[in-house]
Amino acid sequence: MSNLLLFPIIIPLLFATVLMLFPKKVYLQRLLSVIAVVLTFISGLFLLAKVSADGVQAVTLGSWPAPFGISMVSDMFSVLLVLSSTLVTLFILFYSIPTIGIRRERSFYYPAVLFLMVGVNGAFTTGDIFNLFVFVEVLLMASYALIVHGGEKSQMRESIKYVLVNIISSALFVVAVAYLYSVTGTLNMADLAVKIPEIEAVGILTVIAILFLVVFGFKAAIFPLYFWLPGSYFAPPGAVLALFGALLTKVGIYAIMRTYTLFFTMNIGFTHEVLAIIAILTVLAGCVGALAYFDVKKIIIYNIIIAVGVVLFGISQMNVAGTEGAIFYLIHDMLIKAALFLLVGILTIIYGTSDLRKMGGLMKSYPVLGWVFLVTAFGLAGIPPLSGFPGKLLIVQGGFEGTHFWGSIIILATSLLVLLSVMRIFIYAFWGEPKKILPVDKARYYAMFVPTVILVALTIVLGVGAELFMPFIEDAGEVLLNPSLYYDAVLKE
């Protein structure tokens, strides 16, 4: 089966199309979308087995020879990301059934989620820079649909800014691709990895690398390009927010990690230095935001930005520990951000507001929710043995092994600030005098709570069982650090 690596893209695409045929049959929509995500996950597992047995998988669309056709490439890194994004989508789907509201369900909510998955999985799998642009546009179109979905006033207002920022970054993407094409004459990532070291004009390539950093930085929300993120992510409902927070910025991070390890390695002294500095600034800026706001959604949204910085700092080190740490932390962050957004979504539904000052004393009425939140908060901050710890440890180690020990120290220090920011939610929302809460139907509460708890349990498994996952992470890191593994697999045919 040469096409196995395309299944995580085709299955959601097919189901999304079928679901567009009958938007009003809500139960069928729910059922089929869950089936689609489960099938995608299973195909992802098969792909994982295949990749770990036979190494990097590649297929070139339309049977054209490799540098001319569009290559789709699955290495361990992309498979792991496809699997975790699919898993996160599955739980968010379960969570959105009781929360998203029948009106949204009847107007193409599920097809939009599946199209988003097509874009995300496609962006993780593609081996061609221009095809990456196309998949990013697919996921952006789906995200535009999801962010305006429901048409509340604040959604309208914020989505205009979101769409505008993304159109500008897409135009820059085309410009960056154009420059790259005129210098190298190819857009296939594997071919680029072969050709770029042969080109002597390092200066112009450095400019192009920084331009790509700006383009992907818009998507990944790095400093100072994250300005659009807090406002836009604040507007949509909880489930959509979780989907965006867990997946969208990760595509930008993936693109930076891929391009900066595979082919923009001609001037590491400059580009990766810039990346490290920007990463640390991103962490600091995120911390300021996370501590400044009294709004549960905002606090977690700023924590997305912190995680972006941490992962990018790991990859900027270009050593084994830093890269493996970045991969582990990226996967951890997908799961834990989804879990946190779902928990915060439940809090918002219980209190009817996301303002922290109107919350208090929930420990008496919802004790289990409180303890689950505490565990998730510890996981986010990276307290051993939870899932944030191994990734952060490796990233910090990478910083000490490289030349950026100051960055590692800042990341360690900011971990405390991250912990403080989420503990503030815990203290304000669960301790103190009980404040007014809205009555929530028991069945509905459990329909929201159960998928969330399973997701939290998965993050605990990822943390406690880190030893089990490390071989996969090491595989992924090896391909990132040895581009020859990647381009040999693609160009062999």
Next chain:
Amino acid sequence: MEIIMSVAIGLMFMAAVYLILSKSLIRIIIGTSLLSHAAHLLFLTMGGLGGIAPPVVSDGVTVNDYADPLPQALILTAIVIAFAVTSFFLVLAYRAYQELGTDNMEQLRGTEDYE
């Protein structure tokens, strides 16, 4: 020829940025579509303007006068995407105008809902 094109593209970018920075939503949308056109033209220029024969293998076409098909194919894709995004943006702007009663970006600042 490339120089003239570059200057033209620069002017288009300038106009696009000017329009995007204005307050009226409809001007911003015109600006974004101008921006993507400029990006597409840039792609065409960067691919090299040499080559007048169509990129099809036929009699009398040598490699030298053969136009590079790749930028054309990629731009076509990018144009379709830009078309879809622009039309979505237009619909969004229209709905937002109905819902919010204004198309002035000054009044669309989202500060009152949260601190």
Next chain:
Amino acid sequence: MRTNDVMLQTATKVVTFIILMFAVHIFFAGHYTPGGGFIGGLLTTTAIVLLMLAFDIPTVKKVLPINYVVLTAVGLLFAIATASASIIFDVPFFTHAYDYYDLPLFGETSLHSALLFDIGVYLVVVGVTMTIIQTIGEDE
């Protein structure tokens, strides 16, 4: 407020069919010469929009009772199915097949699996463009 548009309506009745015929021509020309599903779909849309301008949206809806979202989905299904057929034959995705046939009336014609894909593109383009135009045009 309806002005006297007898001229427009009469002309439309003829012109629409010319545009539609041209759309079909462009669509089939698409493989070896300029044309194809995308431009054919856009031409078809212009024909429908011309009808909407000359008459009004309810009339056109009565004449063409098509749900354009469903049309888009059907088009996408066509495209995916054509591309996925390569999975069954275990060749890379999107691999196409073609052959030459002697058809009555047309003579020797090349038939291409990309044609099916193009039908999908055509339907998607008509569906999406009409959905957008209807969304803006429907409420006055």
